[in-house]
């Protein structure tokens with residue numbers, strides 16, 4: 001019952017303490033984690049953004065250089081010069097030497113005819129007049145195509161610039177090997193998951209992506225997700241994993257450079273931090289749990305002990321209060337009874353005195369009178385004894401202090417009852433601690449205590465049994481234990497047996513003053529007496545006497 | 554002629570009367586009073602050898618007070634406390650105030666006389682040495698008090 005109350009209390013304290021200490025720790029951990037994640041995410045984004053920006057710049061430069069040299073060639077030659085294929089070949093050579101990546105070079109007149117060409121293909125004489133790019137380059141002055149598969153099954157793209165001469169436009173057109181483009185893009189394919197590629201406005205790959213997809217095929221990416229600046233969006237790949245994409249439109253406004261990266265890879269650092277954090281928090285929690293449980297256990301144990309002590313003390317207090325009250329009452333009763341007894345005794349004495357006179361001696365009932373008076377005196381004496389016993393001063397009021405050896409006193413007492421015990425086949429076994437201190441006490445009173453206890457044990461056993469008497473001591477107290485295997489005492493009776501006149505014995509055998517007197521004697525000596533018993537399993541009386549050192553003589 | 558003079562103070566009239574009768578029968582000159590006040594009054598007029606004083610008398614002066622007053626009036630008179638019960642306090646206090654001893658009620662007359670004898674013996678230690686023998690005899694043979702007492706005194 002009580003155990004449960006303590007267990008519940010303990011659990012409550014543990015729970016509350018854990019809750020109070022866990023909550024802030026967890027909140028701290030989570031906020032820290034999210035804070036870190038956010039900043040790390042921002043970091044990752046800016047990193048990938050920068051990469052996209054830098055590559056886009058490189059690509060722009062590459063394209064701008066090609067367009068610029070092409071424009072410069074157109075501007076520095078007139079159509080008649082440049083239509084000369086030897087000249088054109090020379091120009092082509094210079095351009096490749098200066099810039100590289102040019103595959104061919106051709107001149108187209110205002111009618112869209114390819115009038116001169118240097119390069120590996122036989123394109124001379126073709127007419128581009130109906131092709132949309134021709135109109136565009138004529139109107140806008142420059143043009144750049146998407147990548148397409150050339151005749152040699154190699155991806156190419158073209159750039160073209162127009163020049164006016166005598167109010168007629170002519171066009172210088174070059175095919176460019178996009179390998180350098182690829183290289184620039186490829187250099188952004190870093191890490192295990194990083195990808196980089198270019199798509200056009202229709203989402204078609206202009207360069208070979210690192211993983212899925214092929215050049216000139218459509219990608220899954222919607223180029224409209226990206227605006228004018230370098231934008232970062234988070235998408236899901238086929239497997240549902242998040243992918244961070246940074247897109248930057250090139251200056252030509254046709255191509256979109258895309259840098260792709262699994263954020264997890266960039267955030268590996270974050271994960272490492274996360275694991276460290278989780279580890280630290282877990283260790284912290286574990287420490288909190290352990291200390292909480294440990295300290296709570298100790299606290300509750302202390303509480304339990306002090307509660308137990310308190311209950312014991314209370315019981316003792318109640319007991320001694322009760323005994324004091326009974327003692328007071330007994331004293332009052334003693335006075336009220338002793339006074340009438342005194343009168344009775346005087347009256348009988350007076351009758352006796354009178355009976356001595358001669359006239360009565362002859363009376364035929366003289367003997368009867370005498371006998372009756374004697375009987376009355378006898379019973380007055382009996383009543384007197386009861387009252388005196390009740391007050392616990394069978395002998396002297398003040399305990400007489402003398403040097404007492406408890407073991408020796410016990411032995412003497414046992415001698416007094418040994419015969420009677422033997423007749424009833426009751427064995428008295430002793431186990432004394434050898435060097436009990438000699439104390440200053442009242443030997444006669446102690447003997448009375450011991451005798452009463454042994455007599456009670458004998459009465460409880462009746463016939464055939466064992467009484468064990470042991471002594472023990474520490475610095476301040478001597479313990480004397482009387483253990484018998486008699487009838488035992490029911491638990492609800494145990495606090496009554498010390499009351500005066502409580503007895504279970506037949507009239508004449510006991511009046512119930514034995515333990516009351518014992519209690520008072522021991523109490524006066526500053527000691528205590530306790531009983532331990534289970535009904536049917538004998539009883540044990542434990543007498544505790546303080547060690548009072550005799551004065552040195 | 555020497556009379557043993559004893560004062561008995563007890564509020565229990567039945568007890569007092571009977572005790573008086575019995576003492577008289579034993580030729581002991583005893584005076585009995587039922588209260589502390591009366592006892593003091595009579596002590597101012599007459600000298601007593603011993604006083605038997607009931608400690609606990611409800612109403613009027615209590616035994617200890619009476620004892621204190623008596624010791625002022627007749628410091629040499631031995632006082633025996635009579636009590637229905639002896640509480641540690643009253644008995645110890647009584648002894649400290651100079652009572653000779655205390656006896657517990659009920660008590661047989663013979664025992665009471667022995668106690669009185671002891672008290673007087675103690676008193677005679679300070680008293681006239683001549684009387685000592687008298688008193689001893691008196692206690693042992695109370696019936697011979699007149700003759701013997703007279704003989705020795707004259």
Ligand SMILES: Nc1ncnc2c1ncn2[C@@H]1O[C@H](COP(=O)(O)OP(=O)(O)OP(=O)(O)O)[C@@H](O)[C@H]1O
Nearest residue numbers: 456457460488497503504510511512513514515539
């Ligand atoms: N060792 C014991 N075993 C069993 N019961 C006991 C024992 N000691 C005491 N008792 C019980 O306690 C009661 C009170 O004991 P206590 O010594 O006060 O009185 P008593 O033995 O009955 O009479 P008295 O001692 O006055 O002759 C006993 O009547 C008995 O019922």
Ligand SMILES: [Mg+2]
Nearest residue numbers: 452456514515
């Ligand atoms: Mg008993």
